[in-house]
Amino acid sequence: MKVEDIEKYLEENYTKLAEGCKRCIRGEKLVLFITGLCESSCYYCPLSEKRRKKDVIYANERLITSVDEAIEEAKLCSSTGVGITGGNPLLKVDRTLKYLKALKNEFDDFHSHLYTTENLKEDDVKKLKDYLDELRIHPTKYFNKKVDEKYLDNLVKKIEIAKKYVDSVGVEIPSIPGMEKEILKLAKKIDGVADFLNMNELEFSDTNYNELIKRGFYPKDDVSNAIKGSEETAFYVINNFDGDMFIHFCPSVLKDAIQMKNRLIRRAENIAKNYEIITDEGLLLRGEMIFDNIDDLEEIKEILEEYEIDYEIDNNKIYLNPFILEDIIEEMKKQRFPIKFSAYITERYPTSDGLEVERIPLITKKLRFRRRR
């Protein structure tokens, strides 16, 4: 599915989406990974090694240990909602409640949704009821071929239990090629009970790669992590379902090209320094000068101040607007200015780790510009 197709699909179906999905697409969702602990072992589980089965908390990409950090991250991203995920968040229900309550109390009209498995307990959902707007159940055993009617009856019971306490309850599954009949059976069974069925495009990750290959799945092209056939399975189900429940397909391109981009732009707008440029993808561009000699740095600093140019110093580096840096270098070349430094334009994520994605050298070797005699 191309970005243009997704945009058309969203235009046609936006009003039917679950509220959590709407905020997610707009980049307004704080992804709160409350624990990596999980009682299940789905073969397609995409969690990375640093999260899988580890009791760690992340707010978006940031490893955190406190509620205050979660609130800070939500503010930095101008989030209007939270998606609590894991692992299985209900294995740490008191922690989930603590974070949920703090976020709900801190922000107005802050939407919350939570992912859990079919093993949910009524007492746990009841604990969260005053702070939870939407619940998504992942039936982890559904893709085991031995699953029978009893399992589906139990899933329906769990949805009914959750509905007693939470306004919107849906089911979320990966769209697995070859499972069309089983997914249609599931959809039929939960129609009229669940508010929605979400199908995510199945994707490779570093940790599920071997398991997926073993089962005969492979990527749909060279540039995507999506599995070949997953999209077709989802649309087969959507086109052949004759019930009333809304079925939504979430392709990987929607996550990468739209949701993630929107979230990065929101964070970049809040954290960009005056001298940084925000790209269309939500990344940050800045110029960087690196000096061997601190006296040289001081000399440049004086010039920048004289021309009232925004800059920042970090040890032997000066950060400044990348276009101004290019102009400065041109000017210094013309004047044969006697300063020794290297210079780059860098592109980085506006995330807490500030991961650098590109470094373009403006001066490949450290040059000494000499004044004309």
Ligand code: SF4
């Ligand atoms: S329920 Fe989710 S977190 Fe747990 S193993 Fe399955 S995919 Fe992974």
